[in-house]
Amino acid sequence: MITRTSDAARLGSDDADADEKAKLLPQLVAHLHKHRTELREEWSNRITESRLLTAMTPQEITSETISVYDNYVEVLETGNVEALQRYARDLSERIIPRGVETHEVVGIVLLLRDVLARSLFEKYQDNFALLGRVLDAYEPAANRIANTVAVSFVDERERVIRQQQEAIRELSTPVLQVRERLLILPIIGVLDNQRATQLTEQLLHGIRTHRAKVVVIDITGVADVDEPVANHLVKTVDASRLMGATVIITGLSSEIAQTLVTVGVDLSKMYTIGDLQGGIEEAEKLLGFKVTRSAEH
Amino acid sequence: MLVSIQRQGNFLIASIHTALDDEELLRFQKDVVAQIGKHRSRGVIIDVAALDVMDSFGSRSLRDLAHASRLRGAETVIVGIQPDVAFAIVQLGMSLDVHTALDLEEGLEFLERLTTGNLDLERWGCVVRVPGR
Numbered sequence: 001m002i003t004r005t006s007d008a009a010r011l012g013s014d015d016a017d018a019d020e021k022a023k024l025l026p027q028l029v030a031h032l033h034k035h036r037t038e039l040r041e042e043w044s045n046r047i048t049e050s051r052l053l054t055a056m057t058p059q060e061i062t063s064e065t066i067s068v069y070d071n072y073v074e075v076l077e078t079g080n081v082e083a084l085q086r087y088a089r090d091l092s093e094r095i096i097p098r099g100v101e102t103h104e105v106v107g108i109v110l111l112l113r114d115v116l117a118r119s120l121f122e123k124y125q126d127n128f129a130l131l132g133r134v135l136d137a138y139e140p141a142a143n144r145i146a147n148t149v150a151v152s153f154v155d156e157r158e159r160v161i162r163q164q165q166e167a168i169r170e171l172s173t174p175v176l177q178v179r180e181r182l183l184i185l186p187i188i189g190v191l192d193n194q195r196a197t198q199l200t201e202q203l204l205h206g207i208r209t210h211r212a213k214v215v216v217i218d219i220t221g222v223a224d225v226d227e228p229v230a231n232h233l234v235k236t237v238d239a240s241r242l243m244g245a246t247v248i249i250t251g252l253s254s255e256i257a258q259t260l261v262t263v264g265v266d267l268s269k270m271y272t273i274g275d276l277q278g279g280i281e282e283a284e285k286l287l288g289f290k291v292t293r294s295a296e297h
Numbered sequence: 298m299l300v301s302i303q304r305q306g307n308f309l310i311a312s313i314h315t316a317l318d319d320e321e322l323l324r325f326q327k328d329v330v331a332q333i334g335k336h337r338s339r340g341v342i343i344d345v346a347a348l349d350v351m352d353s354f355g356s357r358s359l360r361d362l363a364h365a366s367r368l369r370g371a372e373t374v375i376v377g378i379q380p381d382v383a384f385a386i387v388q389l390g391m392s393l394d395v396h397t398a399l400d401l402e403e404g405l406e407f408l409e410r411l412t413t414g415n416l417d418l419e420r421w422g423c424v425v426r427v428p429g430r
Contacts, residue, residue: 204380211399239383244376244399 029077055098088152113142175206181213188221196232214283218276220251227263250279312344322358333369340408346377356391363395376404
């Protein structure tokens with residue numbers, strides 16, 4: 001931002017300078033177009049040397065570097081970063097699942113910046129003043145490109161992470177309807193305070209939406225619970241009752257049973273049954289379902 | 298209109314449409330108990346689906362109302378408690394030892410069975426052991 005403001009200030013103060021700059025940039029772009037193949041190859045080699053993008057094959061690196069190079073030069077030419085932004089986001093989407101890291105992406109863009117700058121040094125080495133002005137035109141644009149690519153990559157990665165977090169949150173407490181008015185909630189893993197709260201919320205809303213009358217909470221997959229969580233479970237059972245649903249808890253491990261007894265949680269209102277099968281059978285009985293085996297078996 | 302008390306056969310359906318203050322709650326309580334005698338009702342349904350908050354006084358009033366109704370010969374069932382309200386009630390440690398059901402339909406079915414004696418309490422999902430039963 002600072003670079004751009006100072007650019008603008010300079011442009012305003014000196015029209016001749018601005019004119020020259022407007023001419024310099026096309027010159028620079030023409031130079032990059034002309035030496036496209038060798039510069040791109042040089043860049044590819046630098047990438048391999050620096051051991052970046054090791055997750056990708058050489059062919060992939062070649063095709064991606066061609067696209068990035070062309071986009072890069074286009075941004076220098078037009079000053080419009082939108083296409084590059086789109087490309088960077090698209091590229092990130094493709095390479096993030098392959099385990100490409102942020103430092104690699106930033107690294108390759110900075111390498112390209114250096115390769116191009118080096119070629120400019122070479123071209124204008126005889127005229128130091130001109131080189132200075134060329135770099136004045138090149139550097140802000142190049143920095144902006146590096147910035148755009150890095151930000152696009154990080155944005156994309158954050159989006160993926162957010163999406164995954166959302167999925168984990170939703171999957172961690174599924175509320176499933178197995179029969180009309182019968183829900184089951186299988187819980188697997190650690191039942192901490194936050195997850196217990198989420199469980200209550202999903203259960204109570206599930207009762208409402210499915211018009212459930214009996215709910216089986218299966219905690220076979222839970223290794224242990226502490227006192228606050230046990231108390232929370234009791235409250236959940238009470239709240240479900242207020243909404244007209246009976247809760248059956250199944251699959252209490254011997255450790256959990258011991259814990260509950262030791263910490264003195266009020267179990268008088270808990271309706272517990274040994275395993276999930278027993279819980280579902282009991283629930284079916286409560287709801288008046290009768291499951292029979294058909295004759296041919 | 299804050300509440301409505303309608304007659305449906307042998308039952309009264311009392312709907313609370315908006316949050317009531319303490320005084321209004323007491324008046325509501327009195328009204329319902331009076332109407333039970335007037336209509337010779339056998340059951341009362343209190344629909345609280347419109348309430349998204351309930352304080353301790355509110356839940357105590359509902360409980361008192363249920364107990365008073367029983368003394369007048371009518372069973373009470375509270376229906377439509379919202380998920381958040383349900384959890385708030387237990388979170389605050391308020392006991393609401395009354396019959397509850399999911400919604401009006403369930404409540405009516407429950408009372409129907411209860412008053413015709415056609416109800417296996419243990420088999421009914423929403424049953425609670427009410428003191429004195």
